[in-house]
Amino acid sequence: MNQTSTRKKEHLNLCINEDVGFKTKTNGFEYYEFIHYAITEVDFQKIDFSTKLFKKKISYPFLISCMTGGTNEAEHINAQLALVAEEIRIPIGVGSQRQVMEDRNYQESYKVIRNNAPSVPVFGNIGAAEVVKFKSPDKFQKLINLIEADALVIHVNPLQELLQPEGNPHFNGLLKNIKKLVKQVEVPIIVKEVGSGISSRAAKKLLDVGVMGIDVAGAGGTSWAGVEMLRKKSAEDIYLWDWGIPTSFCIKEISKLKKDYKFILIGSGGINSSISASKALALGADFVASARRVLKELDKNGTEGVKKLIENWFEDIKKLMFLTGSNNLNQFKRNKLIRKELIY
Numbered sequence: 001m002n003q004t005s006t007r008k009k010e011h012l013n014l015c016i017n018e019d020v021g022f023k024t025k026t027n028g029f030e031y032y033e034f035i036h037y038a039i040t041e042v043d044f045q046k047i048d049f050s051t052k053l054f055k056k057k058i059s060y061p062f063l064i065s066c067m068t069g070g071t072n073e074a075e076h077i078n079a080q081l082a083l084v085a086e087e088i089r090i091p092i093g094v095g096s097q098r099q100v101m102e103d104r105n106y107q108e109s110y111k112v113i114r115n116n117a118p119s120v121p122v123f124g125n126i127g128a129a130e131v132v133k134f135k136s137p138d139k140f141q142k143l144i145n146l147i148e149a150d151a152l153v154i155h156v157n158p159l160q161e162l163l164q165p166e167g168n169p170h171f172n173g174l175l176k177n178i179k180k181l182v183k184q185v186e187v188p189i190i191v192k193e194v195g196s197g198i199s200s201r202a203a204k205k206l207l208d209v210g211v212m213g214i215d216v217a218g219a220g221g222t223s224w225a226g227v228e229m230l231r232k233k234s235a236e237d238i239y240l241w242d243w244g245i246p247t248s249f250c251i252k253e254i255s256k257l258k259k260d261y262k263f264i265l266i267g268s269g270g271i272n273s274s275i276s277a278s279k280a281l282a283l284g285a286d287f288v289a290s291a292r293r294v295l296k297e298l299d300k301n302g303t304e305g306v307k308k309l310i311e312n313w314f315e316d317i318k319k320l321m322f323l324t325g326s327n328n329l330n331q332f333k334r335n336k337l338i339r340k341e342l343i344y
């Protein structure tokens with residue numbers, strides 16, 4: 001097993017078995033309350049979440065976040081998650097494909113996602129550390145072709161690279177190279193964080209170079225600083241465990257850019273319940289996404305568990321839409337939430 005495979009295996013084990021959530025900071029959704037609408041005229045049965053993403057029909061604005069690939073365990077996990085994605089028609093991302101660049105042996109662990117989910121949007125994934133080494137689009141296009149990806153996700157993870165023993169915290173030229181990728185690969189580019197959030201200033205720069213989606217992956221869910229500290233068995237950087245911008249704030253601020261730019265806004269980072277998912281959507285996210293919550297559900301209750309989890313969340317969201325007088329998600333976004341301090 002090569003070094004990257006060992007790391008991927010450790011990440012999976014820690015995310016499933018250890019408490020790697022933020023310690024005191026939250027994603028901030030608890031500061032918001034839905035405004036009950038006593039004279040709702042919404043027909044509950046008619047609420048329908050189906051929409052299109054990259055010209056493919058999907059049932060819910062929910063994405064299984066980019067997680068894994070590059071180990072035997074990863075292949076099994078990806079195979080199962082992809083079956084769920086295909087069955088309930090939702091998009092799914094693969095984990096970092098850096099491994100494919102290093103070792104052809106693990107190609108199957110990524111390809112299995114497209115094989116098991118032939119008709120839904122599938123996202124490729126590569127880290128900023130590889131993007132800064134950009135010389136030609138070919139090796140990135142190969143990653144896209146391998147899984148017939150509908151979009152390529154670039155994960156920006158400066159905190160993780162800083163704390164990882166084998167990390168590479170040298171991001172010189174990142175934005176310039178993202179711009180080259182936008183122009184030179186055949187699919188749209190989405191940029192995501194991994195749990196520290198994307199500010200409005202960073203989002204604007206990304207949109208200016210032509211990125212078509214922003215996944216905020218904000219603070220309050222999985223702490224990748226925490227994961228790396230547990231891997232190193234060192235608490236030296238403990239003050240960074242909770243580093244980042246809360247998910248709710250990222251969504252609220254970045255959604256304001258919608259008046260000037262056309263892009264897809266994905267709300268993620270601690271989307272661990274129907275309440276956090278609903279508030280992310282009401283604050284302006286077009287899609288919500290979850291990583292560790294889904295992984296843990298799969299580990300505990302298998303594909304049936306993941307399927308039920310997502311379907312139940314959207315049943316709950318339907319009820320909240322009914323109670324707030326929202327016939328559809330566009331209406332749900334219009335002033336349906338209030339900051340709690342304005343009520344009490």
Ligand SMILES: Cc1cc2nc3c(=O)[nH]c(=O)nc-3n(C[C@H](O)[C@H](O)[C@H](O)COP(=O)(O)O)c2cc1C
Nearest residue numbers: 065067095096155194217221222269270290291292
């Ligand atoms: C086991 C695991 C592996 C992950 N690997 C990747 C990855 O390869 N690429 C990536 O962009 N994000 C990766 N992530 C980060 C997630 O996509 C997500 O942004 C982050 O965990 C925050 O979401 P959460 O709070 O729902 O877990 C991984 C997450 C988990 C749990």
